[in-house]
Amino acid sequence: MTDIFDMSVRANVKEITRTLSRLAHTQINFATAQALTALAKEVQVDETRNIGSTFNKPKPFTQKSVGVQGARKDTLQAKVFVRPIAARYLEPYEKGGSHVLSGRALINPKNIKLDSYGQLPRKALARLKARKDIFIGPVKTKSGIVNGVWQRAYHRPKGSERGRSRQGGEVRRGANTTGRLKLLIRFGDALTVKKRLNYRSQARALIDRRFNALFTEAMSKALASAR
Template identity: 55%
Template sequence: MPSPINISIHADFDRATRGLSDLARKQVPFATALALTSLAKIVRDDEVDNIARTFASPTPFTLNSVGVTAARKTRPQATVFVKDIAAAYLEPYEFGGLHHLNGRALLNPKGTPLNKYGNLPRNALAKLKSEPDVFVGSVTFKKSGETVSGVWRRPPAGPQVVTGRRGSRGKTNNVVGGARTGLKLLIRFGDALPVREHLDYRERARRIIEQNFNREFSLALNKALATARK
């Protein structure tokens, strides 16, 4: 999605401008810019709706990331674009592939409340890391050989009596990596997974332009002619 969509509509303009008066032909560049910008805005609005329907709870940042660069008489080209940050993580939903991970992925949160978009609240990770019994890192479990990376909470310092067992040991009521451990996994860092949803942005844009071109150019030309007669 970072790259703009390229659709040629020269043939459509050639057909639409046949038989026009001299006055109308003079206004074609202005009408062209109006029509292209209007079409781009329709594509943008459809893409925002498409994102809202495709994802369960898209953030306002994602929904507001789709923008339009207007066409001009001297530059008959309108562009629908996605801002860089959002484009990076939305790209797999257009072309396929793995989820985009910005650094370490925060997956499978445990013991930490999420916001209404299913994400960690802002500064939640920094707040956890500031707690003295919390650390970020990887732990390898000898029994299973599995290495688990994430945010961990250490058991309380000093001996802890474990119910049903003799002696004094650290608590072992958490199971991580196939082994019982006194550590509590708060947030697990995981690998990127293949995306399942697809936006089909380019194909949708082509259909919208084909369906709306004649109407938008006609409206733009009428507006351009009305402006010229004043």
């Protein structure tokens, strides 16, 4: 667990318990733990929904990165957290800053098929590097030096069938028949994030709005089971 923040409901509990009976006082810790756990689960659901609405088609790994740890009556502390890997690249969307890159450069796909989440498929870069008509590096263009993954142009021998290519006697699908270099993936510097999750302020608002009701419900259940 990497990304976590503390929020106290001590004042809420103190205010609610002023008028409780002697029996109710014996159930305070149990009811508080139950309320905190229920509240943490609501925050988890809300933050998961927040990720889904903030990003365009987030991957399941990101969508399911919010975890929860229930409270115990001896600690009275529930935790909602973002799992370490996701917390690393989601942090700029809370605190500001630049995209966290997995390598040294931002991958910006151009002429290449993306997955259903609009991202470069896993291992796609490795598969491209294995092809003889692909190279990675800087190329001088009219707009300046562009560093990325390039596909060499395939020049058809005279008399060959248009739209098809041959390498080693075998047809190569996806050959670049444009007659010039094709940029498949562009490498660039990390860009400043423009979106914000605001999960701390959103969680605080939900806690303030829901704790009293959840505590009252938990206390009612605790008293009913204690009689």
